[in-house]
Amino acid sequence: MLDMLSLLACLGCAQAAPVPVPAAPAAVDVELVLAVDISTSMDEREFALQRAGYVEALRHPDFIRAV
Numbered sequence: 001m002l003d004m005l006s007l008l009a010c011l012g013c014a015q016a017a018p019v020p021v022p023a024a025p026a027a028v029d030v031e032l033v034l035a036v037d038i039s040t041s042m043d044e045r046e047f048a049l050q051r052a053g054y055v056e057a058l059r060h061p062d063f064i065r066a067v
Helices: 002-016 044-059 061-066
Strands: none
Touching: 044 061
């Protein structure tokens, strides 16, 4: 019986705890996700190629204008 009372008391306290209000969503032009292969199937040369590709793409004037 004491365990049940303890449980009910904990649930009551949990419900009384303040809950943060989520922030309003921010308006954005682009939601960009970069997927990076981190598996062991790639060697160092392929990792370097992947990184260089991201750098080149993110620095490209067309990309910068679009964002």
